[in-house]
Amino acid sequence: MNTNIESVRRPKYINPYFGGVLLGLLLLLTMYITGRGLGASGAVKSAVVTTFDKVAPVHTESSTFYSKFISDSHSPMFNWLVFESLGIFIGGLISGAIFGRLKKIRVEHSPKISSKTRLWAAGIGGILFGIGSQFGRGCSSGAALSGTASFSFGGFLVMMLLFGTGYIVAYFFRKLWI
Amino acid sequence: MNKNYIYLTVLMLVLAAGLFVLPERDNSKQTNPEDLMWSIVQPTRFISTDVVAKMIIERDPTLELIDVRSEDEYSEFSLEKAINIPLDSLTSENYQNYLGIKGLKAIFYSNDDIKADQAWVIAKRLGFDNIYVMKGGLNCWMKTIIEPTQPNETASSEEFELYSFRKGASIYFTGANMENDSEGTKAVINVQRKKKTSVVEGGC
Amino acid sequence: MGPLIPQGIITGGWDFVIALLLGIAFGFILEASGFSSSRNITGAFYGYNFVVLRVFLTAVLVAMIGLLYFDYFGWIDMDLLYILPTYLTPMIIGAIIMGFGFLIGGFCPGTSYTGIAIGKLDAMVFTGGLFIGIFVFSEAFPLFSDFYYSDNMGNVTITEVLGLSAEVFTMIMVVVGLAAFWVTWLIEKRVRKNINPYKFE
Incomplete structure (x- = not known):
C-alpha cells in the first residue's frame, strides 16, 4: 500500500527559470524576425470578425469596429496572430504529449468548489478578459510581455496593472482557488 | 541547487550591468x-x-x-x-x-x-x-537661366515655353528690364513631334 | 540586420510558416512550464506557486537585455520595431478589467490555448468567454469609441515617458526581478507548509 508520502505526485514541469529564459529568447527571436512581439488575443478577435462577417455581413461592414478588419481579398483569419495561436495550440499539444498530460477532458478546480462553479468562473473571467484585452490593446502576452520587452510604456503599464489588480482582487476570490 | 541559482543571479546582474560599460559605438547607417x-x-x-x-x-x-x-x-x-x-x-x-x-x-x-x-x-x-x-x-545656370538662348523658329512649342520661363527667371534673378517678348509663344500649329526631352531640358 | 520581415529579407508566404513555428515554440514553452493549469497560474496570487512570476519576469528581462545587446551590435534596427501605442486611460481600464478576468478565469488567451490542447474544459470555456467578451465589446463599440481612442500618447517608449534610459530601466527591472525571485522562493516555502498539499494537474 502506498504511503502518503507519494500522495502528491508532482507532474513534470521544466524549471520555471529555464522556461523563462527560453521564452525570453523566443521573444527576442520573434522581434528579430518580425519586428513585433508575440500575441494571443488577436486571434480570437479575428475569429469574432470572421464569424460575424459570415453570419451578418451587412452589419459587420457598417460596424465601425469590425470594418477595419475586413478585407475583400482574404478572410480576416488569414493573419499572423491566427497562425501563431494555432501554433500555440499545437505546441501545447506536443508538450502535453511529451510530459504525459494529454488526458481526458477534465476541469481543474479548487477542492473547495465544484466543477460547475469553476466553469462559470472561467466563462465570466473569459468575458471580462476579452473586453479588457480590447481596451488594453493586447493581453498578457501581447501587451504585457511583448510590450514591456520592447520598452513600450503602454505595455509596461498594462503589465503592472494587470498583475497588480490580480493581487488586489485575489483576496476576494480566494475560494475559487485555495 | 541553490548554488546554481546564485550563479545565475550574478550572471544576470553582470549582463545588465554590462550594458552600462559598453563603449560608444558609432551605429550610424552607412550605405554599403x-x-x-x-x-x-x-x-x-x-x-x-x-x-x-x-x-x-x-x-x-x-x-x-x-x-x-x-x-x-x-x-x-x-x-x-x-x-x-x-x-x-x-x-x-x-x-x-x-x-x-x-x-x-x-x-x-x-x-x-x-x-x-x-x-x-x-x-x-x-x-x-x-x-x-x-x-x-x-556654368549651366548662367547659360540657361541668366542668359537663356532663344530657340530658333523651327523649335517645338515646349522649347518656346521653356525659353519664356527662363527669360522670366532671368529677370527675377538679375532684375533686368523687361524686354518686349511678343514672339514668345509660337502660334498654335500642332506640330506632331516626338518630345525631344534632352533638348527641352536644355542640357548644357 | 533585423528585423527581417519588415526589411523584406524574408518575404512572401514564409510569414505564416514562421508565425506557426514561433507559436509552436511559444505553446510548448508555456505548457512545459505549467501554464496549462489554471491553478498553477493563479498560484502566484496566493503564494503557493510562483511559476507565472518566474517565467514571465525572466522572459521579459532576458528579452530586454537581449534587445539592448542586439541594438548595440547593430543586429537590429530599433526604429523598425513595433512599439505598442499607449492610450493611457483606456489601457488602464483595460488592464484592470483583465486583472479581474485573469483572477476569476485563471487563464489568459495564450495559456488557454495550451489548456485546450491538453483537454482542460475550463480552458475551453475561458476561450469561449473571450470570444463572447470581444463580441460584446464590438457590438457596444459605438458607445465608447471615443473613449477607446482617447489619450493617445502615440508609440511612446518607457524612456520617453519616465525619462530613464533603457539601460537604467533594465537594470532596475533586473534588480527588482531578482529580488522578487528570492523573496517569492521564501514565501512559497512557507505557504506550502501551511496549506493542504494540493493535487497538481
Missing part, C-alpha cells in the same frame, strides 16, 4: 558599396537648373541649396539662400546637421557639377537620403 554604386549609376540624383530656378521662385520650402565651392567663391557669388559647405569640410561634424533634415531636399551645386557630384557621393556613403546634384552647376 553595392548600393552606393547602384545609386551612382542612376541619373535620378540630378536636378536641372530649371527645376532649381522654379523652386527658388516659388519659395519651395523643401529646397536646401548647398554650395560646395570654397568660401571665397561662395562670397563672390552664390545662389539665393544657398549655404556654403566647402567640399573638403563636408565630412566634418559641424556641417552634418544640414544634411538629413526630414523633408528637405539638399541640392549640391558647384561651378560645373563635378565637385557637387563628389559631395553627393560622400553624403550618400554617409547614409543620407534626399540629396541631389544640380546638373551642370553654375
Whole structure:
C-alpha cells in the first residue's frame, strides 16, 4: 500500500527559470524576425470578425469596429496572430504529449468548489478578459510581455496593472482557488 | 541547487550591468558599396537648373541649396539662400546637421557639377537620403537661366515655353528690364513631334 | 540586420510558416512550464506557486537585455520595431478589467490555448468567454469609441515617458526581478507548509 508520502505526485514541469529564459529568447527571436512581439488575443478577435462577417455581413461592414478588419481579398483569419495561436495550440499539444498530460477532458478546480462553479468562473473571467484585452490593446502576452520587452510604456503599464489588480482582487476570490 | 541559482543571479546582474560599460559605438547607417554604386549609376540624383530656378521662385520650402565651392567663391557669388559647405569640410561634424533634415531636399551645386557630384557621393556613403546634384552647376545656370538662348523658329512649342520661363527667371534673378517678348509663344500649329526631352531640358 | 520581415529579407508566404513555428515554440514553452493549469497560474496570487512570476519576469528581462545587446551590435534596427501605442486611460481600464478576468478565469488567451490542447474544459470555456467578451465589446463599440481612442500618447517608449534610459530601466527591472525571485522562493516555502498539499494537474 502506498504511503502518503507519494500522495502528491508532482507532474513534470521544466524549471520555471529555464522556461523563462527560453521564452525570453523566443521573444527576442520573434522581434528579430518580425519586428513585433508575440500575441494571443488577436486571434480570437479575428475569429469574432470572421464569424460575424459570415453570419451578418451587412452589419459587420457598417460596424465601425469590425470594418477595419475586413478585407475583400482574404478572410480576416488569414493573419499572423491566427497562425501563431494555432501554433500555440499545437505546441501545447506536443508538450502535453511529451510530459504525459494529454488526458481526458477534465476541469481543474479548487477542492473547495465544484466543477460547475469553476466553469462559470472561467466563462465570466473569459468575458471580462476579452473586453479588457480590447481596451488594453493586447493581453498578457501581447501587451504585457511583448510590450514591456520592447520598452513600450503602454505595455509596461498594462503589465503592472494587470498583475497588480490580480493581487488586489485575489483576496476576494480566494475560494475559487485555495 | 541553490548554488546554481546564485550563479545565475550574478550572471544576470553582470549582463545588465554590462550594458552600462559598453563603449560608444558609432551605429550610424552607412550605405554599403553595392548600393552606393547602384545609386551612382542612376541619373535620378540630378536636378536641372530649371527645376532649381522654379523652386527658388516659388519659395519651395523643401529646397536646401548647398554650395560646395570654397568660401571665397561662395562670397563672390552664390545662389539665393544657398549655404556654403566647402567640399573638403563636408565630412566634418559641424556641417552634418544640414544634411538629413526630414523633408528637405539638399541640392549640391558647384561651378560645373563635378565637385557637387563628389559631395553627393560622400553624403550618400554617409547614409543620407534626399540629396541631389544640380546638373551642370553654375556654368549651366548662367547659360540657361541668366542668359537663356532663344530657340530658333523651327523649335517645338515646349522649347518656346521653356525659353519664356527662363527669360522670366532671368529677370527675377538679375532684375533686368523687361524686354518686349511678343514672339514668345509660337502660334498654335500642332506640330506632331516626338518630345525631344534632352533638348527641352536644355542640357548644357 | 533585423528585423527581417519588415526589411523584406524574408518575404512572401514564409510569414505564416514562421508565425506557426514561433507559436509552436511559444505553446510548448508555456505548457512545459505549467501554464496549462489554471491553478498553477493563479498560484502566484496566493503564494503557493510562483511559476507565472518566474517565467514571465525572466522572459521579459532576458528579452530586454537581449534587445539592448542586439541594438548595440547593430543586429537590429530599433526604429523598425513595433512599439505598442499607449492610450493611457483606456489601457488602464483595460488592464484592470483583465486583472479581474485573469483572477476569476485563471487563464489568459495564450495559456488557454495550451489548456485546450491538453483537454482542460475550463480552458475551453475561458476561450469561449473571450470570444463572447470581444463580441460584446464590438457590438457596444459605438458607445465608447471615443473613449477607446482617447489619450493617445502615440508609440511612446518607457524612456520617453519616465525619462530613464533603457539601460537604467533594465537594470532596475533586473534588480527588482531578482529580488522578487528570492523573496517569492521564501514565501512559497512557507505557504506550502501551511496549506493542504494540493493535487497538481
